[in-house]
Amino acid sequence: MGTIELTIQLAYLLSAVLFILGLKRLSSPATARAGNRLAAFAMLIAIAATLLDESILSYEWIIAGVIIGALIGTVMARLVKMTEMPQMVAVFNGFGGLASGLVAAAEFLRFQLGTAPTPSLDAAVAVMAGTLIGAVTFSGSLVAFGKLQGIVTERPVTYPMQQVVNGLIFLAIVAAMVLLVVAPDSGAGSGVPLDLVYYGLWVGALLLGVLLVIPIGGADMPVVVSLLNSYSGLAAAAAGFALNNNVLIISGALVGASGLILTRIMCKAMNRSLANVIFGAFGQAPKAGTESGEKRTKADVNSVQAEDVAMLLAYATRVVIVPGYGLAVAQAQHKLRELADQLEARGVEVRYAIHPVAGRMPGHMNVLLAEANVPYTQLYEIEDVNPDIQSVDACLVVGANDTVNPAARDDPDSPIAGMPIVEVDRAKHCVVLKRSLSPGFAGIDNELFYARNSMMYFGDAADSIVKILEEVKQL
Amino acid sequence: MSGTILVSIYVFVLAMFTGFEVITKVPPTLHTPLMSGSNAISGISIVGALVIAGLGEGILFSIIGTVAVIAATINVIGGFLVTDRMLRMFRRDGEAN
Numbered sequence: 001m002g003t004i005e006l007t008i009q010l011a012y013l014l015s016a017v018l019f020i021l022g023l024k025r026l027s028s029p030a031t032a033r034a035g036n037r038l039a040a041f042a043m044l045i046a047i048a049a050t051l052l053d054e055s056i057l058s059y060e061w062i063i064a065g066v067i068i069g070a071l072i073g074t075v076m077a078r079l080v081k082m083t084e085m086p087q088m089v090a091v092f093n094g095f096g097g098l099a100s101g102l103v104a105a106a107e108f109l110r111f112q113l114g115t116a117p118t119p120s121l122d123a124a125v126a127v128m129a130g131t132l133i134g135a136v137t138f139s140g141s142l143v144a145f146g147k148l149q150g151i152v153t154e155r156p157v158t159y160p161m162q163q164v165v166n167g168l169i170f171l172a173i174v175a176a177m178v179l180l181v182v183a184p185d186s187g188a189g190s191g192v193p194l195d196l197v198y199y200g201l202w203v204g205a206l207l208l209g210v211l212l213v214i215p216i217g218g219a220d221m222p223v224v225v226s227l228l229n230s231y232s233g234l235a236a237a238a239a240g241f242a243l244n245n246n247v248l249i250i251s252g253a254l255v256g257a258s259g260l261i262l263t264r265i266m267c268k269a270m271n272r273s274l275a276n277v278i279f280g281a282f283g284q285a286p287k288a289g290t291e292s293g294e295k296r297t298k299a300d301v302n303s304v305q306a307e308d309v310a311m312l313l314a315y316a317t318r319v320v321i322v323p324g325y326g327l328a329v330a331q332a333q334h335k336l337r338e339l340a341d342q343l344e345a346r347g348v349e350v351r352y353a354i355h356p357v358a359g360r361m362p363g364h365m366n367v368l369l370a371e372a373n374v375p376y377t378q379l380y381e382i383e384d385v386n387p388d389i390q391s392v393d394a395c396l397v398v399g400a401n402d403t404v405n406p407a408a409r410d411d412p413d414s415p416i417a418g419m420p421i422v423e424v425d426r427a428k429h430c431v432v433l434k435r436s437l438s439p440g441f442a443g444i445d446n447e448l449f450y451a452r453n454s455m456m457y458f459g460d461a462a463d464s465i466v467k468i469l470e471e472v473k474q475l
Numbered sequence: 476m477s478g479t480i481l482v483s484i485y486v487f488v489l490a491m492f493t494g495f496e497v498i499t500k501v502p503p504t505l506h507t508p509l510m511s512g513s514n515a516i517s518g519i520s521i522v523g524a525l526v527i528a529g530l531g532e533g534i535l536f537s538i539i540g541t542v543a544v545i546a547a548t549i550n551v552i553g554g555f556l557v558t559d560r561m562l563r564m565f566r567r568d569g570e571a572n
Contacts (some may be wrong), residue, residue, distance in 0.1 A: 001498035012522075019516055020493060026509050027500040031561040036512050040555040043519065050522045056529030063539040065528055068549025076549070088557065089511050092550050098516040099547035103523035106539045115532050122480035229510055232517040239520050241483050249483055250490040251519040257494025258513040262506060356503060363506025367561050375568040376504050 004052055011049030012247035018042030019251055023258075029376050046247055050300035082371045083328050086225055086361040087148035093225070094141030095233045099236035100252075101134020105202070107242050108180075112195055121181065129196075132205045133235040139209030141228050147218060148360060154218030156281035163279060166211050173204045215281045218360075219441035221267045221400070223277045225361045228260020248351045261363045269356035271408075273417035296450065298437060304455040306464065309396075309431050310356040310471030312455075313339075316393035318349045320385055322422050323365055324358055326399020326434070330461035333372035336398060340374070346472075352378055353385040353395075353422045355403040386423050395424035397432045397448075399461050401440030404432075406447050416442050430454045431466045511562045515554025521547035 001009070019042045025035025056062070080088045104127045110116035111124075119127065146152035159165075176197050183194055216224050233255025240248025267274050313319055321340065327333060340350045352374065356363040366379055389395070397404050400422075407414040408421045424430045425448050432449060435458060439445055448454055457464055501509045522546050528540030 016490075016524075020495055020497060023497045023509075023513065023516075024500075026505055026512065027497075027502070028504075029562070030507060030563040031566075032508060032565070033559060036508070036555060036562060039512060039516055043521075043551055043555070046519060046522055047525065050525045053526055053529075058529055059532035061541045062525055062527040062544060065524075065544030066548050069545040070552045072545070073549040073553030074556060077560065078491045078551045080557060082561070085507060085511070085557075085561075088553075089507075089514055091524075092511070092514050092554050093517075094549040095546040096514060096520065099524055099543045099550065100519065100520040102539050102543035102546070103520050103527065106527040106536055106543070109535065109539070110532070113532075120480075226510070229514055229517075232514065236517050236520045237487060239488075239523050241480070243523050244479055244483065245522065246483070248519055248522060249487050250518050252498070253487050253490035254494040254497075255513045256518040257491050258477045258498045258509060261495065261498050262510060265503075265506075273560045309499055351568075354503070359507075361507055362510060364502055366504040367564070370561070370564040370566070371519070373566070376565050377568040381503055410571050442477070448513060 004054060008049045010054055011045050012245070012344070013238050015042040015046040015049075016247050016250040017140050018045070019254060022330075023254060032034070039179065079312055082368055083331070084149075085367060086221060086359070086364060087145045088150060089361060090144040090225055091143045093228045094138045094145065096232040097134045097137025097141060097228075097235050100232070100239045101131055101138060101202075103239045104128075104130030104134060104242055105198075108198055115356070116470075118421040123242055123244070124181045126238055128180055128201070129199075130235055130238035130242055131201060132173060132177065133231055133238055135202055135205035136209040136212070137228055137231040137235050139206040140207075140231070143210050143213040144221065144224050144228060147213070148221055152214070154399055156217045157214040158281050159175065162215060166208065169204055169208050169211065173201060173208065176201045176204065185188050212278065216278065216368075217441065219280070219357070220270075220277050221360050222357050222362055222364075223263055223274070226232060226259050226262035226266055227274075228259075230256050230263060233257075233259055241415075250332045265356060269420060271416070271420065296437070297446075298456075298458070301437070301456045302454060304431070304457050306457070306467035306471045308455065309468050310475060312394050312431065313343055313348065313396065313468070314346055314427055314472050314475045316348055318392045319343060319351070320389065320392050320395045320422075321350065321352045322397045322400050322404055322423070322424060323352065323354070323369070324398065324400025324403060325360065325399075327461055328359065328368050330399060332398065332462035333368050333374075333464050335462055335469065337369070337372045339465055339472065342469060342472050351380050352383065353382055354379050355382055355400070355420075355422060358400065359404060364470075368396065382420055389423050390426050390428070392427040393429060395422075395427040395430045397424055397430065398465070399433070401434070401446055402442045404446070404448055405440070405442075405444070407444065410447075415444060423455070424448065425451050428453065431457060433457050433459070433461050435460065504565075508558050511554050511561070512558040514560065515551050518547045518550035518554060521551055
């Protein structure tokens, strides 16, 4: 091993270590920012070391690519709104997958054109795996972006024989991969242009990525984004196997692990298996008419006005706010924080209960509230709030529905049975800010709205909070 | 199976375990920054892309390599910047922003 090669390898080792230390610092908000910078520094080391590589003969294309990519990345990172963070991460995942897939493609073409030695079996398998995972991540992420951005319908897109079609495409992909791996050695499939088979593999993999994500509903996006995050890491790791490059393997494995952990947490938060999320087409258009037959209206609930809510909150000792995605849609986070500040100034203890799937990606609601200057020390997980929720004077539910539906706890036949919820119905009083009695994403009625200790304040969340805030100020 | 690939598999499996250990300790409140930050790390494939873009083995490789460099750079730069932007907003009770 020459001096340059040794330098590069040691630099890669250093950057792998720094990636791990950077991620470790993400375990506390106090050190997280330094951790992210450390990881960015590690990336810089890896890039600088790579540029020493003796097989790099010209730098024009590299410089052009880095400048274009850096400009686009910087603009996107600066302009994106916090509500749009899930689609932003989806797009970045997609680009990561594309880069890994293209690296694998270049390796394949070098073998084909004879500019690189015939690959070992392992390397050939790794190239195919990198292509498949990279392409699926790319197209799947673009569909996820489209759904989150509202370009593609949020509802699951289903068609007859969906699983069979997907299964056949997958089999075709596997067949193409096997052919591409064994053909150069055995002479099997001689006469079949292997580069065409390889391009076919790309088409099939891109198609599979699209077909796997379109049947998944908008409320299940946290799982999909987490899973694609994991794939983007695995694609990088596969490229690392193909290039025999350890920093790619280690970094890819770290991201793969991170995505898998988040996927598992999100599935648990909905009490659903990963298979059910991917194939279950949850959240199709709500069925007409409820099973009970009786259509309940606003007359059946305890409908209140801003004044009543203000009185209840201002004279409470303990208040728990339960935000849902509807809060972000109404852009009411800042007004909500003002209301919480007012209450605290009056000596009310205010806490926020954050359900893991309250946003469109893991931790999304926490970021939205942080943007509105809510200190993270006020944010609680549901298992911290539920045990003594009966001593809470008032729960304020804003734009949440399924995540506070007692049916998840009480009705074993409910589609959301077993899903952890914020048990707001056990608090002394519960106020729900909502436009109407329409069901949430799961398409089921919410018994909470009709409970004796519940009050409904109908209207746009932002308007309602402003009105409550004004009333509280006058008290 | 060659010795090289065996070593690679060792590295991969051990890195996965390290990842699980480190990331399990990240609190839910930081899950979005974790995701965007780890996402930026997956842009490490830029390392492979740079070599391809600089090979000088013909226009095909230059184009594939450059597209890969652009995609990976967006991923890396965008990912780290947006993570920093988010983490800047997290504050404790009573801290000035």
